[in-house]
Amino acid sequence: MSEVADFWSWVAQEKAKLDEVLRDREEPPTLIDWLEREITEAREAAFSLKIRGENGAEYWTGYADALEDVLKAIQRREVRA
Structure with missing residues (x-):
C-alpha cells in the first residue's frame, strides 16, 4: 500500500509542477499580432539596409508587402479556414 x-504522491507533485509552468507561460501571439510584428521587423530591416547601402532591402520590402497583403485579406475576411 x-x-x-x-x-500518487509523486503524481500530485508532478502535476503541481506542470500547473505552475503552464500558469507562468506567456500566451502565444495571435496570427494578427505575429503578422504585425513581422511586418514591422521587415520594414525596419529594409530601412536599415537602405541606409547602410547594403543589398537585401528589396527582399525585406517584398516580404513586408506580402505579409501586409495577407493581413489585409484577413481583415477583409477574404480568407477561409
Whole structure:
C-alpha cells in the first residue's frame, strides 16, 4: 500500500509542477499580432539596409508587402479556414 501512496504522491507533485509552468507561460501571439510584428521587423530591416547601402532591402520590402497583403485579406475576411 505504501508504494501506491508514494506513486500518487509523486503524481500530485508532478502535476503541481506542470500547473505552475503552464500558469507562468506567456500566451502565444495571435496570427494578427505575429503578422504585425513581422511586418514591422521587415520594414525596419529594409530601412536599415537602405541606409547602410547594403543589398537585401528589396527582399525585406517584398516580404513586408506580402505579409501586409495577407493581413489585409484577413481583415477583409477574404480568407477561409
